[in-house]
Amino acid sequence: MIMEELVYIYAVAELFRYNPLASRQLLASLENPASLFSMGDDELEAVSGIRGAAREMVNDSLLEKSLRELEWARSRGVSVLPITGDEYPPLLRECADAPVVLFYLGSSNLKEGLPVSIVGTRLASSYGREATARIVSGFAECKESQLLLSGGVKIVSGLAYGVDITAHKAALEMGLETIGVLPCGIDLIYPSRHRSIAKQMVKQGGIISEFPHGVGVRRWQFIKRNRIIAGLSAATIVAETRIKGGSMSTVEFANSYGREVYAVPGRLGDANSYGCNYLISRNVAQIFTDVSATEICNPQGGYAPAFGAQMNLFSFEDDKKEKILLSLKNNCALDIDSVCNLTGLPYGDVAALLLELELEGRVRLVHGGRYISVG
Structure with a gap:
């Protein structure tokens, strides 16, 4: 996509940065995004959604701001992926509230492979960390069978402490691509302690953000980040979470998108396990025991061809x-x-x-x- 067209799409996205559904509706109503900026006052009044502050923003200043952001991204090797473009993640595009524009830095082809998110508490116990590593190991063995779809399994998570970073590290070690979704600008890795891991992920997967560079972390942005994690993924696995953990919002999004949700059964009496046990008991999530017992790698599940070897979570040589x-x-x-x-x-x-x-x-x-x- 040429830069000029991308500038107009990004400008439309910025009109409703916190309401991507409104941006998508506006884009769909326009013959082309550039036409919005050549309309007179009467024409703008007739455009659905262009009222008040949004109306005042439709000017050359917004286009100049958009151009600066895109030039910043290009100068640093960051790809800007519009929802109308071929490189946009296909599963995420299906979600009504998907970002109109994504910033992406990485080596993975986001159109290929089987993205699976593994999420959970930042305060992961040894049980949660070990279960997370074993889940990733199971998917790595799927890859080794060479019977999965082109691109293999990609581990998606949020680069947070606990379960997230355990999943990313395990994927890197086991040769799987891994995608991290940020709650801030793509230039501000959060938490900063994970910057070195993020650099490795860029070479073996990538990092994604919907926020312009320089945008710091605010609490509400974690929820927006979680919807992208769920939307990117064919299935979401909760390794360990408290009953009010942030991962519960990821589960809500995944269910609303019609995606598979799994939870690892936890230990009785352990607060870190209450969330997973609750999801299973309420039939919000399917119980996760091993990779082969799920539909994630099952042709009936529609994600990938089956593989021969049974991948029991609690068995090994x-x-x-x-x-x-x-x-x-x-x-x-x-x-x-x-x-x-x-x-x-x-x-x-x-x-x-x-x-x-x-x-x-x-x-x-x-x-x-x-x-x-x-x-």
Whole structure:
């Protein structure tokens, strides 16, 4: 799309920045976006939605502001994706409240692959982190079967602390593309501590924002971010959340878009698990036990061809399990990174196997996120 046309589309989006549905309706009513800025007062009065402050904004200053924003993006390699363009994520385009324009920095083809969001609490427990890593590991094994659709599984999340960043890190380690959606301008990674991870994601996935550069974080922007996470994704999996956690809004959006929602069953009495258990008990989310038990990679689900190997969330090769047990028996309490170093196994595998061994009563989690062998 040529820059001139994009300037007009972005200007229309800016008229109703916080109401993308109004922007989309306005675009649909115009023969072309540029025509809005050549209308006289009487013609503007007849255009639906152009009243008050919006009417005052239809001027050359808005076009100049839009041009500056697009030139800033181009100078930094940021792609500007209008909803009318071919590069816009197709699943997100289906959502009535999808942003009219997205800012995207990355290497992933957003039109291909199977986007799956993994979301949850910022205060993730070891159970939540390990379950998240195991879910990603299951999708990585889907990829290795080479029976998935072109582009493979893409892990989508919000770059926040806890479950989000665990999902992104696991995807990077396991060779999956991962997409982070920001609640601020694309130049302001939030939280800033995750900037180095975001840089890796740009090379193996990407980062997305609907906000112009320089826009900082405000509480209400997290809700807007969550709708994009849900809209981008064929399915949303909640790994761990409290009953009033922010992830619950992502679930609401996903359900409203007609997407599959899954929740990992949590531990009884654990506040971090109340949200997932509530979603399952109210039939808001399907119970998630393993990748192959869902419709995410099932042809009946309409997302991707089936794959042959069964991906049980709590099963793995016995020899790898024995390596972990041996490392724990020969040492004092170890954290996951130490077990990885001693066994040579990937982080995702170790996290998943430790969770399985803990459920079997063969290891125990002690203070400081460390594990000991039992018996």
